[in-house]
Amino acid sequence: MISVAIMGHGVVGSGVAEILIHHNELISARVKTEVNVKYILDLRDFDGLSYSDKFIKDFEIILNDDDVKVVAEVMGGVNPAYDFVKKCLLKGKSVVTSNKELVAAKGAELIKIAEQNNVNFLFEASVGGGIPVLRPMVQCLAANRITEVSGILNGTTNYILNKMIVDNMDFDTALALAQEKGYAEKDPTADIEGHDACRKICILAALAFGKHIYPDQVSTEGITKISLDDVEYADNFGCVIKLIGHAELLESSKISIWVRPTVVSRECILSGVNGVFNAILVTGDQTGEVMFYGKGAGKEATASAVVADIMDCIKHIDARKYLSWEDGDSQSVADSNKPERLFVKIWSDSFEALEKQFHDTFGTAGIQFVKNKYRKEIAFITEEAFESETAEKLNSLENCNYKILHTML
Ligand code: HSE
Numbered sequence: 001m002i003s004v005a006i007m008g009h010g011v012v013g014s015g016v017a018e019i020l021i022h023h024n025e026l027i028s029a030r031v032k033t034e035v036n037v038k039y040i041l042d043l044r045d046f047d048g049l050s051y052s053d054k055f056i057k058d059f060e061i062i063l064n065d066d067d068v069k070v071v072a073e074v075m076g077g078v079n080p081a082y083d084f085v086k087k088c089l090l091k092g093k094s095v096v097t098s099n100k101e102l103v104a105a106k107g108a109e110l111i112k113i114a115e116q117n118n119v120n121f122l123f124e125a126s127v128g129g130g131i132p133v134l135r136p137m138v139q140c141l142a143a144n145r146i147t148e149v150s151g152i153l154n155g156t157t158n159y160i161l162n163k164m165i166v167d168n169m170d171f172d173t174a175l176a177l178a179q180e181k182g183y184a185e186k187d188p189t190a191d192i193e194g195h196d197a198c199r200k201i202c203i204l205a206a207l208a209f210g211k212h213i214y215p216d217q218v219s220t221e222g223i224t225k226i227s228l229d230d231v232e233y234a235d236n237f238g239c240v241i242k243l244i245g246h247a248e249l250l251e252s253s254k255i256s257i258w259v260r261p262t263v264v265s266r267e268c269i270l271s272g273v274n275g276v277f278n279a280i281l282v283t284g285d286q287t288g289e290v291m292f293y294g295k296g297a298g299k300e301a302t303a304s305a306v307v308a309d310i311m312d313c314i315k316h317i318d319a320r321k322y323l324s325w326e327d328g329d330s331q332s333v334a335d336s337n338k339p340e341r342l343f344v345k346i347w348s349d350s351f352e353a354l355e356k357q358f359h360d361t362f363g364t365a366g367i368q369f370v371k372n373k374y375r376k377e378i379a380f381i382t383e384e385a386f387e388s389e390t391a392e393k394l395n396s397l398e399n400c401n402y403k404i405l406h407t408m409l
Helices: 011-022 023-029 058-061 083-092 102-114 134-140 155-167 171-180 194-208 227-237 299-315 351-362 387-395
Strands: 001-008 035-041 066-072 094-097 146-152 239-249 256-263 277-284 288-295 342-347 369-372 377-381 400-407
Touching: 001 011, 011 035, 011 299, 023 035, 023 146, 023 171, 023 299, 035 299, 058 083, 058 227, 066 102, 066 194, 083 094, 083 102, 094 102, 094 299, 102 194, 134 194, 146 194, 155 171, 155 227, 155 239, 171 369, 194 239, 194 256, 227 239, 227 342, 227 377, 256 400, 288 299, 342 351, 351 369, 351 400
Parallel strands: 001 035, 001 066, 066 094
Antiparallel strands: 146 239, 146 277, 239 256, 277 288, 342 377, 342 400, 369 377
8 A cells, every 4th residue: 555645735636635535446456556645734624525534734744654655745836845845855755746836946956856865756737737748758759859849838828818819808808707717816927927837838948958947047928918909910910829938949059948928820730729728849850849738727637647646656666757857057048049020019109100111111021011090000020030130120110209019929
């Protein structure tokens, strides 16, 4: 028999407890030993559940019980999760987590501690919820040099953007609906400002390229500036706006990494990823592009990935799973500096002059252009050019009284 402890009984934690208890026979048969949920750590009371007797409020009970071989950390946040996880690993207990904030901030260190103590630290549920992506990327694509990882990594913002695109709903109404449906938190900052997607692209990049990239090294922009007008302009260009996380290995061996709203052609496969779904495109030098798609959030989907990691730890109780990367440094990240097309939205109180100047500066060939006379705005997508060249051209428009409202890749 193997005893397991669960730290946290929120949305994901309760899902983990329910799966482990209600599917106990199936799970025990698959790992070839009885799996016993011995403790659930939470400061709140949970009376009236079939497993209410398992709740404890003191972490030391888990730490000091040698029967407990595997611990699931599903509390979220860096503190006290970091302290608890570190102590468990040092005590020789394997740990699994869905906590992307913890992995993105402390992954390299916790992996090293796990290695030194001959236990496992697994975190499949930290990216893409129920989508198997981390393990397939490091195991099934192990023969590849991975050159790029890119995708829709946040279900809440994808839901909001989708409502704006399909139902013409404004941002605030779509956010309120996402909250009503339980996708967005009461404080939605981490999702809508891109922090959640940033943590996930850090984890993907670390696994793909072998180096820890820290969230503060990632240029991150959320979706709060996206208006219905932007959605309409993008539609005019045959595109949709998606929040994309992107990491790419440059020739210099540095990593270009960012999270930002991006104007995606309807011909690109990511444009059809709707609602709370996530999709991650991984480019290997042997396989080419591989896509992972599914529910990126939600109690059952995320708990399913946590339980699978618990089962993997039990099956490999005396072996190490090789899921690791080196610590990063301030030199790891660089701009890709390759030619890109840029979406630009400009306001001007001298609209006709701006239009003429625009044509003189950018020409018309290859540039898609749309104007909104009522708002005195023009929006256009530039030809492929280095960002610095486009910036120079935009600056040269400055004789007109204009203001750049927004630019997007
Ligand atoms: N808040 C996240 C999302 C789910 O909306 O994708 C947990 O990763």
